[in-house]
Amino acid sequence: MGTCIICGTPVEGRICDSHQEDVVFEFRGNEASQLTPGRFYSGVVDGYADFGVFVDLASGVTGLLHRSELDRRLESLDWEPGDTVFVQVKNVRDNGNIDLGWSIRQSERDFRGALVQDADGDHDAEESDESGDAEDEVETPTVRHGSASRDESSESDENGKSDENGKSDGSKESSESSENSGADDRTGDAREAEPTADYERVEIGTLSDRVGQTVRIEGEVVSAQQTGGPTVFEVRDETGVVDAAAFVEAGVRAYPEVDVGSVVRLDGEVELRHNEIQVETEALVSLEGDDAETVQSRLDDALRGRARPDDVTPLADHDAIAAVGTQLQDAAEEIRRAVFESRPIIVRHTATADGYVAGAAVERAVLPLIREEHAKSDAEYHYFDRRPLEEAVYGMDAATNDVTRMLQDRDRHGEKLPLVLLVGTGSTVESSDGLDLLSIYGAKRVVADAAAVDAEIEESTDVLVSPVLADADASDLSTGALVANLAAAVNDDVRDDLRHLPAVSYWEDAPQAYLDAATDAGYDETYVRELREAVALEAYYQSYEDKRELITDLLFDNGVTPDGEGENAGNLASHVSEQFRLKLDAEVETAKANLESREAEGVQFAVLDTDAYTHRFDFPPTALLLDELHRREREGEKFVTVGVAMDELYLRSTADVDLRAVAEAARERAPEAGITAVGIREGRIEFLSGRREQVKEAVVEAVAEQLA
CATH class of the missing domain: 3.90.1640 (inorganic pyrophosphatase (n-terminal core))
Structure with a gap:
C-alpha cells in the first residue's frame, strides 16, 4: 500500500484514480498491453506519415498520434525525429496498435508529478533507477525501424550513469561490445569503418539462426532514416529485409555516402530485440563496378522469380x-x-x-x-x-x-x-x-x-x-x-x-x-x-x-460489430444499408416529382435540374442519384436521363453514347458555352454556367441526333 503523490490518499501504487491525468509517466515496460489508457506518457518522435506521427513510448513500443488528434495542422508541427514529446494513450488495440492523443502540456513541469511505469507497476523515478542499475549494465538498447531507443538518444555522463530524467545512456554496455567485437561504441568517438575481416556472406533470410554472430550481408539500401540516435539503414537482399543500425554520435548521419539505392557490403552483429532481428553495424561500404553489378544481378534474378x-x-x-x-x-x-x-x-x-x-x-x-x-x-x-x-x-x-x-x-x-x-x-x-x-x-x-x-x-x-x-x-x-x-x-x-x-x-x-x-x-x-x-x-x-x-x-468481417453481443450486436452492413436506402429513396422521390419528360428523334428524355431539386451537398451524390433514377425510370431501348447543375451535366443512357462526340456536336450548337467532356466514365460534361439553358438544349439535341 502506498500513497498518492498528489493528494496523499492511500492507494495501491503511487497515484489515485482521480489524479491519473495529472501525472506524466515514463514507460519502461516492453509490451503495449502494459500501458494504461488515459494516462499521459513521455515519448520520442519516431517519424512522420501522411496521417500522423509515430511516437516511441519505449523500445519496441510505438504508438500513432493521428492527425485528427492534433490541435493544429500536421504540416505545422515542429517536432523532429528524436525529440522528446508528451502524449496521452487513448487506446491499446487487440493487435497491439496504440492510439495516441494530443497533449497541450509539452513539458514535464506542466504536470503535477512524474512517475515511472514498468511491467511491475508504478514507481518513483529514483526507486526505478536503483532497481534497474544491474539490468542497465547488461542489456543493449533496442533499435527499432526508423527510430532510436530512449537510451541511445539521451545524453551520457563519463560514468555511463542515468541522466537527470532517469534514462540510462548505455555507454558501458557499448564499450563492452566494442571490446568484444572491434565495433565503435556509442559515446560519440565512433569511427565509420569499411569491411576488412574475411566473413562469409550470409542471406538475410537466415539471420534468425545467427543471433549473436558477426556476419556479412550484401544487398541494396531501401531506406535510410536518421534518428535522434543511430542512422538506421534498411537493407534488402534476395531473401528479405533487415534493419542495420550504424552509430557515430546521437543524431549524426553515419556513412553519408550511403543512400537509398546504394548496393552495399555490411558486417555486423545479429541481435534479437523484442522478436525482431536487427544488425548492429560494425563496417559498411558501397560497392561499385563488378562487385555492385554481381550483387544487383543476384537481386534482380531473385526478385523476378519471386515477383x-x-x-x-x-x-x-x-x-x-x-x-x-x-x-x-x-x-x-x-x-x-x-x-x-x-x-x-x-x-x-x-x-x-x-x-x-x-x-x-x-x-x-x-x-x-x-x-x-x-x-x-x-x-x-x-x-x-x-x-x-x-x-x-x-x-x-x-x-x-x-x-x-x-x-x-x-x-x-x-x-x-x-x-x-x-x-x-x-x-x-x-x-x-x-x-x-x-x-x-x-x-x-x-x-x-x-x-x-x-x-x-x-x-x-x-x-x-x-x-x-x-x-x-x-x-x-x-x-x-x-x-x-x-x-x-x-x-x-x-x-x-x-x-x-x-x-x-x-x-x-x-x-x-x-x-x-x-x-x-x-x-x-x-x-x-x-x-x-x-x-x-x-x-x-x-x-x-x-x-x-x-x-x-x-x-x-461478416458485418458483425466488434463486440459481437449486447445491444450493439448485429449486422453492420444491414444497419448502414438501411440508412443508405432511407436517404436514397427520399431523394429519388423528390427528384421524380420534378423530372421534365420530353421526346426527340424517337429518344425518351428525363431531365432533372439538380441544382433546384436535389440536396447537392448531402447524400446521395449527384452521380449516384442519377444512376438510381435512371434505373427506376427508364423505358424502352432509347431512354436518356440528364442531370443539369450550374456548370456540369450528367448523362445516363440505355443505349451506348459517345460522350466526346456529344460534347463536340453540342459545342457546334453553343460555341460560346465552353462545353467539354471531362468525365468519360461518369458521363460528365462541363460548361460555362452563364450558358446553362443553351447547353441543356444543345446536349439533348446532340444525343437525340446520335441515337436516332
Missing part, C-alpha cells in the same frame, strides 16, 4: 478476365516487385462502391505481403496507402498532391519513390497530365480499368490492364471484379477472402458466376446488396479518407 505469378486463375469463369490474363500477370508482378523492393504502394480509386471494392481488394492482398516482408508492426502504414478520388479522372490536383507527398517521404524518411496503382481512374486522355507528372519523377504507374480506356494512355503508364485494349467484350465487367482478380494474382493466399467482392461491385446485372462465388463464400444476394449499399454510403462521407478499418469491417 511474377506463375499464372492467373480467375475468381470465377469470365471471358473478359481470361482475355487479360497476361496483363493481370504484368500488373501483379509490378505490385509484388514494389513490396519486395520496399517501394511504397499508393492506390487511387474512385469514392464509389465499385472503387472501394477494387481498392479494398488490393489492400487485402498487399498488406500481408508487406507484414511478411518487413516484420514491423508499422510497416503497412509506411508502405501502403489508399487514397480515394471524388472524380474518375486522375488530374493535376491529385497528381500534384501525390508528388508532393512522395518527395516529402523521400526526403524526410528516406523512402523510395512509390508505385501508383490507379483503378477505375487514370485510363483516359483527361488523366495524361497527371500521369506524366508522376513519370517525370520516375514513379511507377499501373492502371486497371474495365471500361472507358483510351489507347493513347498506354504511353503514360508502365502497365495498363484493359479488356478494351484486348478486344474483349467488357460490357459485363466491373472495375471491382477486374481488380479483385488482380488482387488474387498478387496474393493467392487471400483468394478465399476475395471471392464475394466481384458480386458486390455490380449495381445490377452481376454475372451469375460471381453471384454463385459469393454464395459459396457465405454471402447471399441480399447480403451482397447490403454490402454494396453500405460501402456506397460510407464512401460518400469523408471521401478523401480511406476508412481502412471501417471498410474492412464491412467487407471482410
